[in-house]
Amino acid sequence: MSSDRAVVDHPTSWPAREVTPLDDATLRRVDAWWRAANYLAVGQIYLLDNPLLAEPLHRDHVKPRLLGHWGTTPGLTFLYAHLNRAIAERAQSTLYVTGPGHGGPGLVAAAYLDGTYSEVYTGITQDSEGMRKLFRQFSFPGGIPSHVAPETPGSIHEGGELGYALSHAYGAAFDNPDLLVAAVVGDGEAETGPLATSWHSNKFVDPLSDGVVLPILHLNGYKIANPTVLARIPEDELLDLMRGYGHTPYVVSGGFDDEDADVVHRRMAEVLDEVLNQIAEIKQAAREGRLTERPKWPMIILRTPKGWTCPPVIDGKQVEDSWRSHQVPLASARDTDEHLQVLEGWLRSYRPEELFDATGRLDDDIASLAPIGDLRMSATPHANGGLLLRDLQLPDFRDHAVDVPTPGATMAEATKVLGEWLAGVVERNPDNFRIVGPDETASNRLQAVFGVTDKVWNAELRPGDDNLARAGRVLEMLSEHQCQGWLEGYLLTGRHGLFSCYEAFIHIVDSMFNQHAKWLKVTREIPWRRPIASLNYLLTSHVWRQDHNGFSHQDPGFIDHVVNKKAEIVRVYLPPDANTLLVTYDHCLRSRDLVNVVVAGKQPAPTFLTMDQAVAHCARGLGIWEWAGTEERGEDPDVVLACAGDVPTLEVLAAADLLRRHLPDLNVRVVNVVDLMRLQDEREHPHGLSDREFDTIFTPDKPILFAYHGYPWLVHRLTYRRTGHANLHVRGYKEEGTTTTPFDMVMLNDLDRFRLVMDVIDRVPHLGTRAAELRQEMVDARLRAREWTREHGEDIPEVRDWVWPDVGETGTEVGGPQGGRVSGASATGGDNE
Amino acid sequence: MSSDRAVVDHPTSWPAREVTPLDDATLRRVDAWWRAANYLAVGQIYLLDNPLLAEPLHRDHVKPRLLGHWGTTPGLTFLYAHLNRAIAERAQSTLYVTGPGHGGPGLVAAAYLDGTYSEVYTGITQDSEGMRKLFRQFSFPGGIPSHVAPETPGSIHEGGELGYALSHAYGAAFDNPDLLVAAVVGDGEAETGPLATSWHSNKFVDPLSDGVVLPILHLNGYKIANPTVLARIPEDELLDLMRGYGHTPYVVSGGFDDEDADVVHRRMAEVLDEVLNQIAEIKQAAREGRLTERPKWPMIILRTPKGWTCPPVIDGKQVEDSWRSHQVPLASARDTDEHLQVLEGWLRSYRPEELFDATGRLDDDIASLAPIGDLRMSATPHANGGLLLRDLQLPDFRDHAVDVPTPGATMAEATKVLGEWLAGVVERNPDNFRIVGPDETASNRLQAVFGVTDKVWNAELRPGDDNLARAGRVLEMLSEHQCQGWLEGYLLTGRHGLFSCYEAFIHIVDSMFNQHAKWLKVTREIPWRRPIASLNYLLTSHVWRQDHNGFSHQDPGFIDHVVNKKAEIVRVYLPPDANTLLVTYDHCLRSRDLVNVVVAGKQPAPTFLTMDQAVAHCARGLGIWEWAGTEERGEDPDVVLACAGDVPTLEVLAAADLLRRHLPDLNVRVVNVVDLMRLQDEREHPHGLSDREFDTIFTPDKPILFAYHGYPWLVHRLTYRRTGHANLHVRGYKEEGTTTTPFDMVMLNDLDRFRLVMDVIDRVPHLGTRAAELRQEMVDARLRAREWTREHGEDIPEVRDWVWPDVGETGTEVGGPQGGRVSGASATGGDNE
Ligand SMILES: Cc1ncc(C[n+]2csc(CCOP(=O)(O)OP(=O)(O)O)c2C)c(N)n1
Ligand SMILES: Cc1ncc(C[n+]2csc(CCOP(=O)(O)OP(=O)(O)O)c2C)c(N)n1
Ligand SMILES: [Mg+2]
Numbered sequence A, B: 001m002s003s004d005r006a007v008v009d010h011p012t013s014w015p016a017r018e019v020t021p022l023d024d025a026t027l028r029r030v031d032a033w034w035r036a037a038n039y040l041a042v043g044q045i046y047l048l049d050n051p052l053l054a055e056p057l058h059r060d061h062v063k064p065r066l067l068g069h070w071g072t073t074p075g076l077t078f079l080y081a082h083l084n085r086a087i088a089e090r091a092q093s094t095l096y097v098t099g100p101g102h103g104g105p106g107l108v109a110a111a112y113l114d115g116t117y118s119e120v121y122t123g124i125t126q127d128s129e130g131m132r133k134l135f136r137q138f139s140f141p142g143g144i145p146s147h148v149a150p151e152t153p154g155s156i157h158e159g160g161e162l163g164y165a166l167s168h169a170y171g172a173a174f175d176n177p178d179l180l181v182a183a184v185v186g187d188g189e190a191e192t193g194p195l196a197t198s199w200h201s202n203k204f205v206d207p208l209s210d211g212v213v214l215p216i217l218h219l220n221g222y223k224i225a226n227p228t229v230l231a232r233i234p235e236d237e238l239l240d241l242m243r244g245y246g247h248t249p250y251v252v253s254g255g256f257d258d259e260d261a262d263v264v265h266r267r268m269a270e271v272l273d274e275v276l277n278q279i280a281e282i283k284q285a286a287r288e289g290r291l292t293e294r295p296k297w298p299m300i301i302l303r304t305p306k307g308w309t310c311p312p313v314i315d316g317k318q319v320e321d322s323w324r325s326h327q328v329p330l331a332s333a334r335d336t337d338e339h340l341q342v343l344e345g346w347l348r349s350y351r352p353e354e355l356f357d358a359t360g361r362l363d364d365d366i367a368s369l370a371p372i373g374d375l376r377m378s379a380t381p382h383a384n385g386g387l388l389l390r391d392l393q394l395p396d397f398r399d400h401a402v403d404v405p406t407p408g409a410t411m412a413e414a415t416k417v418l419g420e421w422l423a424g425v426v427e428r429n430p431d432n433f434r435i436v437g438p439d440e441t442a443s444n445r446l447q448a449v450f451g452v453t454d455k456v457w458n459a460e461l462r463p464g465d466d467n468l469a470r471a472g473r474v475l476e477m478l479s480e481h482q483c484q485g486w487l488e489g490y491l492l493t494g495r496h497g498l499f500s501c502y503e504a505f506i507h508i509v510d511s512m513f514n515q516h517a518k519w520l521k522v523t524r525e526i527p528w529r530r531p532i533a534s535l536n537y538l539l540t541s542h543v544w545r546q547d548h549n550g551f552s553h554q555d556p557g558f559i560d561h562v563v564n565k566k567a568e569i570v571r572v573y574l575p576p577d578a579n580t581l582l583v584t585y586d587h588c589l590r591s592r593d594l595v596n597v598v599v600a601g602k603q604p605a606p607t608f609l610t611m612d613q614a615v616a617h618c619a620r621g622l623g624i625w626e627w628a629g630t631e632e633r634g635e636d637p638d639v640v641l642a643c644a645g646d647v648p649t650l651e652v653l654a655a656a657d658l659l660r661r662h663l664p665d666l667n668v669r670v671v672n673v674v675d676l677m678r679l680q681d682e683r684e685h686p687h688g689l690s691d692r693e694f695d696t697i698f699t700p701d702k703p704i705l706f707a708y709h710g711y712p713w714l715v716h717r718l719t720y721r722r723t724g725h726a727n728l729h730v731r732g733y734k735e736e737g738t739t740t741t742p743f744d745m746v747m748l749n750d751l752d753r754f755r756l757v758m759d760v761i762d763r764v765p766h767l768g769t770r771a772a773e774l775r776q777e778m779v780d781a782r783l784r785a786r787e788w789t790r791e792h793g794e795d796i797p798e799v800r801d802w803v804w805p806d807v808g809e810t811g812t813e814v815g816g817p818q819g820g821r822v823s824g825a826s827a828t829g830g831d832n833e
């Protein structure tokens, strides 16, 4: 895993093996490895010093603050030990996903026993001094976090926010036909919504071209302070549930009532071999074309006591096999001699002297349990996806340029044009690019991709099904959580993709975005983590054009949410037309370690910039549209009309047109912003404009009217330090809306052309009285426009048919429905067509 | 439902009835009612005029923009018709929850047929003119939305964002022992995470004291553009899944291949009677104490063609029983005569002349299918919860006051103190107050409530289980979605509650909050909707004290998310100590139609205000803490130190202490903000301070240093219009963190006392050179504090043991662990204890 070693993937042929009971030597090895991992985990939670218990435990050896989670750990290490045995025997490339990521000590211990930890953190050596540091650093200031964090080798999954273990696991498995992903799901975690639906991922995996996810439900019975639902329903119900999810469940249960661990080891090993053989058989059948229907993939239910092997009862209270073992079972370890002895007894129960020699080195025989090299789960390159990352082959977006003889002359559906280019991306990258979406890829107008690929569907297929197949580049399930989780897993293992979503409902994954952004932020500070492809959003069916729906579908706030994260990580783009969208997306798909949020329209709309102009405009991130303004070179403008987003841009241009016709002497500057982060201070964001540049473009002292796609406060938040901020007036979405016409929507939120003209009149000094008649006309125009909608149910022709005046009669249309004049119905119609 | 009618709840005894095949007259009535509803639904989507088809359909009768969703509608009306028959016979109080809320036309039609629509919207009469208006207004500017929105009588569930049908349904059923909630779940909706876990709600419902949810999975096979997973797995898998979820599934399938609807009606009626009888039997058993285990509640799977009864094929493409019927099947209705005829044929296929007389009145016999009065599902008072709302009986929070001899003298865990008061709330309101939380109620220190109630648990109970019982006031499941959905359903049906959650993970329900806030905003404009209790959040285990976890658990951004919604709806409180938390929560539980976000600490922290002071402080929403500052009355302060949040308040006070000791001549004003919305402009928010008042408190021209709990930009966003904004400098969380000590966390984010002192020195004019030594000391103090943590793993005593100087030796402690000195371990310990 260290970055200078050659990376070799280990394709396997998914061999089947005879299932024989564990021989005694292997059994001893498995158990010893497990004890070693548990010992190291307990050591991390409690010990500052005396790592090998070479001397009697003293109060000062114990950390003053005891932080971390024990309860889940012994189950995680148990599974790791058994997987080590099985995958080493089969040389099976395996990624381990830890749902209950709070079990950090267990996974750190495993990586340490694997040797990986000392390879990437050379100071943490495999001797007693290294072990001392390993213990000390855990949950310690300046040390490592308590979770299976980016710092943990072998992890793509922090697990702090529960619920995404399976969708991450499937994301990792897609297009990795030789990879096994062992995904542990906490039984508490299984109660979360995202996890509950993610079992159905098995309908979206292709047995031939994808890897295999082995879900392991860790039924330790408890969560923080309660039993879990799945542990407290009759076993036949639980088995029905798993069968209902399309799995063949295998139960391993043990460790209760002082049952000898060896018995449980034997049971586990047998089931694991059986399950791996069953997987091998499915894989074989797939390769031989013998699979006629979706396999009922095996899964394992592991029922063991929470906190297994810790002191069963402390201070008279049940701890092992209880929620009380969740965090630090013996929080009072330092407080009394008695408690200290309980801790020492617990540690010694793992018989460290049998596991490590006096120098702290793991016994060779025990170490031999694990696979070697990149086959170690802690060292798999799949968990450091950047190592495997290949650049995308991108078609030239210029080939998809919308022809723009004069600004605004050509109507195009931006996302539809993008879709045509994306079809080229799909074609050129048949195994490392995926598009995910919650049943909206076509609704979002990316249907051109279905010319070259299909939607994956491993549930029942019927004659007449459109664009569904056992394999394909598009993943659609009505779960934004699944889309996000799958894509994250796919990116984290070194591939590329994008998530297209209704703008409003992307809030469903706010918290998942948080976790991914945090992951990226931390990985940037970890030298051995290699950059991965960015997480790209395409948000469309946006707030201004939710014609079929209404208020519940109007929310542009994801941008606000995103900009709270570290500036180095987030980018927000609002391309005003089809050509700028193409340029933007080309840029996004080339970027690394970012989250790119792109908001774009799907309805027919004017294209303003030629491709050359679009390239320049996007490179700048914002720019003055001289052709749209009326300023005289060399003179100061009287007012700046700024816009960001397709609909605001249209309204600003229409306002500029009104101003040029009615107030020809007014010097109007029109500025369009594509890259929202340009507004921010250069000290705050790497894309930020210098104050000097900002002042030049927006003026330090003239009224700035900003028509913004989303909530207006965001623009203030980004610009409050700018010289001219006191002159900045922002119009945007102010949470007014319903099912109505597009222009009624902008009027409801005071973002319409007429209102903007009024704003100019109200704000440009000395204009007021001179332009009083025009202002009154604008008031009347709003009324007239509103009344028209009430009467006719569509927008007034003077608005609907408005085109940028230079267009004249040369207007053409590209990508619009059926060519020709855009009828009201079809322009807003057919999300499902 | 109209507000001046007396509200009567209809308790039933859940009668069982003999299951007999539908007699022919009833069958005809059911079918006619269904056809009438479908006719009205199609009319709403397409027609501007000619509602009864009195004349041949003309192009101008058709809306220019065709908006809405047909596909789901016939299934929704089918179920409504059958429920009408069954609940009328049993006089069963019933609430209908429409998962696929895009089926608005169906539910509006039902309410119109019920007569409810004309009662609440008196202009929409039950005659042809009323019908014309009904059709016209749908998805029309100035009309009604396309969804089952707040405007729709009988609805508590907009259904725009899919996934919450069942959690809302269960929320409505809790503590309504006589209520049946029929909850339709779309098969696409069933793919969402929240819906997938919400089936398990049946483990949290008490057969005796709660109502009954009857889930109906609407398996119409398709979503927007794809088949659905549940429709494309073998039926035995689907049945296993439902059994696994703990249900007894009943399948009704029909309407395919031109099957006569009558056959399907008979099947449906029989199953419905059987299911209601089974429910009656369970209820009976519960009342008689015969239930020994959780009943396997029945649920229905209704498999019918999507778009059932629309033209099967249009322009050569399959529409009925296909995703193509999802939205507007005949988007081109106006375009050609042929298409117009298809539409007319479709409308006439419902034989409107048999359903309505020439004046447009529904045939009496058909109308008699529905129940009457409040038993009409469209008129149930449970769907207009404000009608049923009773004020909470609140204990006097003063009885729980923490005694504060001098400011900061008493340590208390704020949420623990709140918990003691909440126990009193629980006691006094045994059937209309609930606390929900994702397995964190005790971790969030509200454990006192378990002295008076239990957590509901209708899964298996075992000896040794703590505070679990078949009935109780606390609902805990590891799903923030479930918590939010349950509570929403509970509030919308006229009850009270609060949701306690880790601050970071409340983002999981960002989008659900959006929908609820939007619902509240709209209901405020609907005269017949009565105010309901506010949605109260208690966010704790907050960003500054996630000692056991780390970066993934640190996110104070929910506040930012919330303030994007309408100002009338949202309130944000950051009480600095236990007493102010008590006052705040008393206020929140009395409020109506709001979302109250309260962020508070759970760790031992000083209490600054006596209860009298706390009451005054909270009434003002913010205030100068004269005792903490050093300003001379009558003089201008040199600097304002402002704070919001418990940890920032502590740091500001410690900084004020340093300043008073080292720069005794500096006039320091200390301001604490509890009600964050006070910062906003009075034109923007009802709680906003006037500019005048703001200037008085914060000064128009002195440096203001604001130590804020969350992302610092929010304070700028709220105050950018204020006179002194240019002098405002905000410190807050800037996305730096890991598992470390509390003081290291504030240092990482430059919010610590030493940094604040440096900020003062850097910002107060002329102080710089005079205070250079102090500044240097502060730099050193930070280094010293950091090094101490690296060495000892806990915070340096000078910081950890700092108390407000007036406290001297009189410091006492209330509610802290075990009384006495707070040890590092226990102060941060035991989330699960
Ligand atoms: C979404 C989410 N909500 C709440 C939490 C707080 N939390 C941390 S661990 C835990 C219990 C987890 O239980 P389980 O999945 O059974 O894990 P295990 O028993 O293996 O520790 C909870 C609720 C969380 N991490 N994520
Ligand atoms: C969370 C969410 N994601 C996406 C959508 C967009 N959407 C609207 S309707 C629909 C399909 C719903 O299918 P189903 O639940 O089967 O309803 P029905 O077939 O009855 O229309 C989708 C994906 C949504 N409303 N909510
Ligand atoms: Mg568990």
Ligand SMILES: [Mg+2]
Pocket: B186, B187, B188, B218, B219, B220, B221, B222, B223, B228, B306
């Ligand atoms: Mg459906």
